[in-house]
Amino acid sequence: MKSANIEAKALALYAVTDRRWLKGASLASAVEKALQGGITCLQLREKNLPYEELLATAQQLKKLCQQYHVPFIIDDNLEIALACDADGLHIGQKDMPAAQARKLLGPNKILGVSAQTVEQAITACRDGADYLGVGAVFPTGTKTDAVVVSPSTLKAITTAVDIPVVAIGGITAANISQLQNTGIAGAAVVSAIFAQKNIQRAVADLQRSLIL
Template sequence: MDKNDLLLYAVTDRNWLPEGETLEEQVEKCLKGGATCIQLREKHLSEEEFLEEARRMKAVCAKYHVPLLINDNVEIALAVDADGVHVGQSDMEAEDVRAKLGPDKIIGVTAKTVEQALLAEKHGADYLGSGAVFGTSTKEDASKMDHQVLKQICQAVQIPVVAIGGITEENVAELAGNGICGVAVVSAIFAKKDIEAATRELKKRTEEMVKA
């Protein structure tokens, strides 16, 4: 896993889709703006619809040479030859995902504590997603994470850590000095009228934060 691929990690959410636009069109705008990784997150599509969506998304991401990760669904990731999978604490264990995907795919794991982070690393995770660093409206069960905990997680593991949860271009600078290599966002990109411009600006500010 190249940690530079995690600088600006966009997680899809079709709740922000305006009428007449497809998810692939939204994602392409965000890729034009400089997103470095895409996670396809679908909670309400049938397996067949999810599979078709993943195939289309794989083609868009391949065009921009950006990794495509599938949220939770290992079978879909295998079927479309996605670059990897992201799993939460209530999903499949990283070592079981690795056994299914093989050695060359990316595995991301959500970690909210140092203990979860160390276990995920031990089980073969390539990166961690930690948060919600500013709280979030995207996931109802996500409680706000103390930034000191985020820093402790970054110090405890050797693998890259991405912050997630309520991150915007206005507050991303507050994450400087914690040791993260990038941010994962949903509404900070997909809720914007000009997705490409919003992505470009957030990427610029994230680069400044990581270097600070």
């Protein structure tokens, strides 16, 4: 399975940042450890940073990702994605419509869209998404209001679209194997990477447990 702007294999272990888990440690340092451990894609998710600080962080992480040949995605901030020339943008159902994001982003950048239903997935695919993020597949402490998507719905979504699907939400090394045979291209992980004392080892453990 391959989309226009990203290969499915690049989505196998997709790390999403959340500095709340770092207890004051450097985000760049944590990201580099995750890259060393073997993540295949990185999303910078920051909802509350001032523009200049967010842009500086994005530029710093983009350089790290380039060193490791890993796609760098910005969550829900088209302005920052364009300003730092990120590889792509990820948007949710409550953000701008996917068709508008695709138009503003241009044809050659990665566009990821969150989906919880088959209808949302098909619409996002039609409107220019390169991949889908589907979840929460397990209860999660990162987004306490997230709706849990059942394995049957996850499989229905992967069957309904011809672009890669990434599962997200509450995924750990202990439960990641439950996602086998759902048709996903990979798993997006937050706390199972960034809340761990040894980030590099945590990524390696996830890699070993990730059999799709």
